[in-house]
Amino acid sequence: MSESVPIVLRVNGEEHRLLVEPRRLLSDVLREDCGLTGTHVGCEHGVCGACTVLFDGRPARSCLLYAVQAQGHEVTTIEAVAAEGRLSAVQQALHEAHGLQCGFCTPGIVITMEAWLAENPNPSEAEIREALSGNLCRCTGYHNIVAAIAKAAARRAGSAA
Amino acid sequence: MKPARFAYDAPPTLAAALALLAEHRDDAKVVAGGQSLAPMLNMRLVQPARLIDINGLPELASVTRDGDRLVVGALMRHADLARDPIVAAQCPMLACAAGTIGHYAIRQRGTLGGSLAHADPAAQLPLVALALDAEIEVASAAGRRRIPARDFFVSILATALAPDELIVAVRFPVRGPREGWSFRLFSRRAGDFALAAVAASLALSADGALAALRLAAGGLGPVPLRVDQLSGLATGVPMSRERAAAAARAVGAAAEIEENERVPADYRRELLAALAQDALDEALERAR
Ligand SMILES: Cc1cc2nc3c(=O)[nH]c(=O)nc-3n(C[C@H](O)[C@H](O)[C@H](O)COP(=O)(O)OP(=O)(O)OC[C@H]3O[C@@H](n4cnc5c(N)ncnc54)[C@H](O)[C@@H]3O)c2cc1C
Ligand code: FES
Ligand code: FES
Numbered sequence: 001m002s003e004s005v006p007i008v009l010r011v012n013g014e015e016h017r018l019l020v021e022p023r024r025l026l027s028d029v030l031r032e033d034c035g036l037t038g039t040h041v042g043c044e045h046g047v048c049g050a051c052t053v054l055f056d057g058r059p060a061r062s063c064l065l066y067a068v069q070a071q072g073h074e075v076t077t078i079e080a081v082a083a084e085g086r087l088s089a090v091q092q093a094l095h096e097a098h099g100l101q102c103g104f105c106t107p108g109i110v111i112t113m114e115a116w117l118a119e120n121p122n123p124s125e126a127e128i129r130e131a132l133s134g135n136l137c138r139c140t141g142y143h144n145i146v147a148a149i150a151k152a153a154a155r156r157a158g159s160a161a
Numbered sequence: 162m163k164p165a166r167f168a169y170d171a172p173p174t175l176a177a178a179l180a181l182l183a184e185h186r187d188d189a190k191v192v193a194g195g196q197s198l199a200p201m202l203n204m205r206l207v208q209p210a211r212l213i214d215i216n217g218l219p220e221l222a223s224v225t226r227d228g229d230r231l232v233v234g235a236l237m238r239h240a241d242l243a244r245d246p247i248v249a250a251q252c253p254m255l256a257c258a259a260g261t262i263g264h265y266a267i268r269q270r271g272t273l274g275g276s277l278a279h280a281d282p283a284a285q286l287p288l289v290a291l292a293l294d295a296e297i298e299v300a301s302a303a304g305r306r307r308i309p310a311r312d313f314f315v316s317i318l319a320t321a322l323a324p325d326e327l328i329v330a331v332r333f334p335v336r337g338p339r340e341g342w343s344f345r346l347f348s349r350r351a352g353d354f355a356l357a358a359v360a361a362s363l364a365l366s367a368d369g370a371l372a373a374l375r376l377a378a379g380g381l382g383p384v385p386l387r388v389d390q391l392s393g394l395a396t397g398v399p400m401s402r403e404r405a406a407a408a409a410r411a412v413g414a415a416a417e418i419e420e421n422e423r424v425p426a427d428y429r430r431e432l433l434a435a436l437a438q439d440a441l442d443e444a445l446e447r448a449r
Contacts, residue, residue: 130351133351
């Protein structure tokens with residue numbers, strides 16, 4: 001009744017033909033079957049944000065999706081963000097502002113905040129803090145992450161103008 | 162943190178989804194946004210034999226107008242409710258409340274129907290549905306029916322839905338002239354479930370008297386509650402900030418609040434009075 005099923009998973013523009021049990025989390029399939037270990041796994045119940053990927057361009061917890069659900073959809077992981085060898089605005093700002101220590105939370109933060117900044121190009125510090133509430137960081141105390149997001153926002157606005 | 166085995170179906174049509182539900186009933190679980198169900202599956206708090214994925218049914222993701230009702234599809238995501246200009250103009254309380262749910266990434270997936278069917282006692286959208294006297298439109302292979310929000314929420318995580326029924330849409334009243342609204346909640350950290358929340362909608366007549374009042378509170382017990390009756394406000398009487406303040410105190414004093422070790426009832430009683438005061442003030446302001 002619940003044997004493995006064949007699926008075609010489109011990740012970062014590439015097709016993966018896989019055989020998966022329906023209960024396999026998208027996060028696990030990305031890491032174990034596609035070899036894309038940039039997607040991190042913390043809590044597996046939606047709280048920490050480390051596993052966030054883009055699902056049809058929108059941030060989504062990959063631990064709250066099953067890989068079978070991703071058929072016919074486009075998944076984008078952190079590996080695609082600096083694919084051309086150039087860091088994204090959020091990545092560059094995190095680097096400059098020392099917005100990471102161990103880096104466990106970083107992929108989820110980059111994926112989430114790039115999408116959020118595209119929708120909220122001119123955020124206040126309070127808005128940045130609220131947006132970051134969905135990504136837990138156990139190292140930095142958030143201060144430098146907030147500074148990095150503000151910097152990335154300013155830089156994005158500058159390059160858009 | 163890995164779910165037990167389940168079979169998976171992604172029916173291509175509503176009829177196919179309803180047929181699967183009719184066949185499997187309690188053995189199956191519908192999955193929409195998965196933002197409440199997947200954590201429960203991953204923790205094995207629920208172990209259905211089958212998931213029926215309704216994300217491929219675009220007919221459940223529309224917003225249409227039917228007379229004085231805004232008919233909002235069950236698959237509308239929280240983020241889309243928050244940014245849809247039609248929802249913002251015609252049912253602003255719904256748009257506002259949806260924008261306060263969880264976190265940015267959670268709102269991109271979570272749906273209106275999923276939130277109502279999940280029926281968390283502190284959730285925003287069940288409170289809005291109750292406060293606005295929305296009707297929940299449900300379908301099964303046998304036909305359709307509309308359930309008033311007052312009859313829908315039965316207990317913690319329990320609703321009037323039968324095992325073979327699917328929520329297809331929710332019918333909200335369109336905001337009328339001289340109608341003000343407010344949605345207020347308090348949580349300790351951004352994105353946490355509310356410790357208490359209040360939804361208020363009031364209409365004034367041309368002379369400034371109260372023409373209609375709807376007041377509801379969430380997070381106080383197993384289901385959201387209507388508290389208009391506790392406010393002492395009567396229609397036909399001129400509205401003022403003083404009357405609103407007295408009403409908020411009366412609601413705080415009289416509301417039934419469940420004792421809870423983590424958040425004492427007395428604390429939530431004070432929260433409720435303060436939130437009701439802010440909500441009534443803001444609704445009054447917006448009605449003028
Ligand atoms: C970190 C985090 C924080 C959150 N914070 C909040 C918060 O502050 N406030 C809040 O309200 N919610 C919060 N949520 C939950 C979120 O709002 C969910 O989106 C919502 O509760 C369920 O919607 P869903 O579409 O994800 O439903 P699912 O998880 O897919 O389903 C939930 C339940 O509803 C049933 N169901 C789904 N759709 C239908 C339908 N159309 N007809 C019949 N049954 C259906 C499912 O079978 C299941 O039993 C949070 C979730 C997370 C992970
Ligand atoms: S691992 Fe997915 S949110 Fe924590
Ligand atoms: S840098 Fe270590 S968790 Fe954020």
